[in-house]
Amino acid sequence: MDIIEYIQLVFTDYTLRTITLGTAVLGAVCGMLGSFAVLRKQSLLGDAISHAALPGIAIAFLITGSKDSNTLLIGALISGLIGTFWIRGIVTKTHLKSDTALGLILSLFFGFGMLLLTFIQKQPDANQAGLDKYLFGQAATLIESDVWMMAIVTGICLVVMLIFWKEFKILLFDADYTKTLGFNTKFIDILITSFIVLAIVLGLQTVGVVLMSAMLLAPAAAARQWTNSLAVMVFLAALFGAFAGVVGTAISASQNNLSTGPVIVLVASVFVVFSFIFSPSRGLLFKQIRFIRNRRDLQLHKTLAFMHHIAETHEDISHPHAIKLLNNFQGYTRSTLQKLVEKGYVKLNGGMWNLTKVGFDTAANLYTKQQTEDE
Amino acid sequence: MEKIAVKVDDLTVAYNYKPVLWDIDLEIPEGVLMAIVGPNGAGKSTLIKAILGILKPIAGSVTIYDKPYEKQRQLVAYVPQKGSVDWDFPTTALDVVKMGTYGSLGWIKRPGQKEKKAALEALEKVGMLAFKSRQISQLSGGQQQRIFLARALVQNASIYFMDEPFQGVDATTEIAIINILKELRKAGKTVIVVHHDLQTVPEYFDWVTFLNVKKIATGPVKDIFNDDNLTKTYGINYKVSIQE
Numbered sequence: 001m002d003i004i005e006y007i008q009l010v011f012t013d014y015t016l017r018t019i020t021l022g023t024a025v026l027g028a029v030c031g032m033l034g035s036f037a038v039l040r041k042q043s044l045l046g047d048a049i050s051h052a053a054l055p056g057i058a059i060a061f062l063i064t065g066s067k068d069s070n071t072l073l074i075g076a077l078i079s080g081l082i083g084t085f086w087i088r089g090i091v092t093k094t095h096l097k098s099d100t101a102l103g104l105i106l107s108l109f110f111g112f113g114m115l116l117l118t119f120i121q122k123q124p125d126a127n128q129a130g131l132d133k134y135l136f137g138q139a140a141t142l143i144e145s146d147v148w149m150m151a152i153v154t155g156i157c158l159v160v161m162l163i164f165w166k167e168f169k170i171l172l173f174d175a176d177y178t179k180t181l182g183f184n185t186k187f188i189d190i191l192i193t194s195f196i197v198l199a200i201v202l203g204l205q206t207v208g209v210v211l212m213s214a215m216l217l218a219p220a221a222a223a224r225q226w227t228n229s230l231a232v233m234v235f236l237a238a239l240f241g242a243f244a245g246v247v248g249t250a251i252s253a254s255q256n257n258l259s260t261g262p263v264i265v266l267v268a269s270v271f272v273v274f275s276f277i278f279s280p281s282r283g284l285l286f287k288q289i290r291f292i293r294n295r296r297d298l299q300l301h302k303t304l305a306f307m308h309h310i311a312e313t314h315e316d317i318s319h320p321h322a323i324k325l326l327n328n329f330q331g332y333t334r335s336t337l338q339k340l341v342e343k344g345y346v347k348l349n350g351g352m353w354n355l356t357k358v359g360f361d362t363a364a365n366l367y368t369k370q371q372t373e374d375e
Numbered sequence: 376m377e378k379i380a381v382k383v384d385d386l387t388v389a390y391n392y393k394p395v396l397w398d399i400d401l402e403i404p405e406g407v408l409m410a411i412v413g414p415n416g417a418g419k420s421t422l423i424k425a426i427l428g429i430l431k432p433i434a435g436s437v438t439i440y441d442k443p444y445e446k447q448r449q450l451v452a453y454v455p456q457k458g459s460v461d462w463d464f465p466t467t468a469l470d471v472v473k474m475g476t477y478g479s480l481g482w483i484k485r486p487g488q489k490e491k492k493a494a495l496e497a498l499e500k501v502g503m504l505a506f507k508s509r510q511i512s513q514l515s516g517g518q519q520q521r522i523f524l525a526r527a528l529v530q531n532a533s534i535y536f537m538d539e540p541f542q543g544v545d546a547t548t549e550i551a552i553i554n555i556l557k558e559l560r561k562a563g564k565t566v567i568v569v570h571h572d573l574q575t576v577p578e579y580f581d582w583v584t585f586l587n588v589k590k591i592a593t594g595p596v597k598d599i600f601n602d603d604n605l606t607k608t609y610g611i612n613y614k615v616s617i618q619e
Binding site for chain 1: 391424427428429448449451452453455459460461464465466467471474477478480482483484485486510526
């Protein structure tokens with residue numbers, strides 16, 4: 001199947017269209033909210049919440065006997081929220097650090113959820129099968145109403161974010177200060193956290209409990225590499241998330257039997273790796289290039305400074321000296337000399353060199369100039 | 376009788392039954408430049424945070440110009456320790472300074488031209504105008520401190536609380552900051568500073584509070600900044616014997 005054929009299929013095939021739209025919307029909302037989680041250093045919170053949602057799914061099924069995804073997700077939402085507020089409670093009321101609290105709640109709820117799932121599976125009821133799809137997600141089960149649900153939540157989330165943008169931003173940067181300005185930080189905090197819980201619960205059906213946190217973190221981590229503006233970061237994260245959803249769905253649909261959730265997560269991870277390496281300002285590649293360039297500049301400066309040191313002792317600054325003289329000095333190579341000639345700082349004449357007027361002045365101001373640039 | 380800007384009554388703060396601040400009574404007159412000094416763990420930062428409602432005290436009350444602090448927030452500005460935030464946050468220097476206007480804007484309303492102008496003026500005052508578009512992680516420690524100071528200046532408050540504004544800054548920045556603080560005092564503002572360097576207390580401040588869980592002493596520097604109080608606060612026989 002080639003790409004054009006596939007795109008045609010997305011528009012004509014109901015199931016494929018639903019899944020593509022669903023994963024795209026999910027990716028977008030997760031990327032958006034994930035930015036907040038990453039900047040609050042609450043990356044693990046998403047993981048804890050998604051695991052904490054599992055018992056809710058099982059209990060909702062035990063109570064209602066229904067496998068309707070909305071019913072189960074309401075159960076997930078409730079137990080996700082309970083888990084979240086327990087984490088907050090542990091952190092504020094005890095001396096435990098947040099990573100400990102997250103780990104505790106994550107394993108406690110997940111363990112309880114698994115227990116309930118096995119209990120349900122042992123029941124002599126034919127209806128029980130299929131709950132375990134919430135562990136790793138099954139995008140193929142998405143129907144149109146699920147996608148509408150996601151779209152509505154994303155819409156609400158977007159509106160709330162735009163309304164409270166200023167408050168979100170300042171809380172993320174400096175919570176104590178926000179409090180002194182008279183803002184109710186608890187309210188802002190609960191608002192952000194609740195939306196994160198909501199987004200996670202929405203993704204459980206598609207990506208599953210275990211991998212859900214990657215949906216939240218990967219697009220945000222990738223987006224952070226490309227920008228120094230919060231607004232752009234949130235926008236990029238949403239874009240990356242949506243793109244990961246679409247591409248992941250395409251790969252899994254064109255390669256039979258590949259589970260969609262893990263593929264989406266892998267695609268998102270590729271974005272992260274790519275961003276870490278190729279981002280112009282923060283990427284490893286350009287950092288290395290800048291490093292090498294700086295070192296070369298430094299070598300140039302060293303050579304020039306040394307020449308200046310020699311030339312300084314003569315009345316005529318352009319008095320020629322032997323290149324051999326520089327041999328004692330390790331900072332010089334033929335290529336640095338050549339560069340200095342190109343810049344018009346130095347003239348070479350056979351085995352002799354002499355500084356030009358420009359070169360002399362530049363060398364004299366080399367370090368003072370650097371200092372003022374640093375200021 | 377001069378006006379009292381900040382009045383603290385019976386303020387007690389504890390972490391896990393261990394008192395960090397014990398029954399603090401404090402009256403800070405309007406228009407002073409006051410240092411809070413004391414050894415590490417004496418509760419200096421905690422005192423400021425409790426006054427500002429960042430920490431919840433077990434007991435005690437704070438009034439600002441005779442009214443409860445909660446009603447007077449707009450009169451008070453806070454400069455936290457610069458290490459208390461993540462400077463890799465994706466934002467610019469100007470943006471951080473603009474945050475100082477959020478309090479007067481209130482909920483939802485966004486900063487506009489007026490707020491931007493105020494922020495630029497504050498940046499100029501701290502000598503950081505050239506760095507307005509700089510990503511905050513690209514700033515040096517001293518520059519970050521100036522940005523925090525500018526953010527508080529934008530609030531145009533009457534009372535300033537500053538948590539170690541001289542920590543980890545070079546001599547130039549220290550002088551720049553103290554000059555701004557002195558200007559604030561000249562304009563009739565009250566400035567309260569958690570301070571570490573005892574040597575500079577008489578030079579920089581006119582009022583001082585000695586703190587070590589309990590309040591040891593508070594008053595004009597020229598009257599109470601002596602070996603006796605220093606010894607009581609730091610527990611060792613202190614001999615700075617301020618050379619006048």
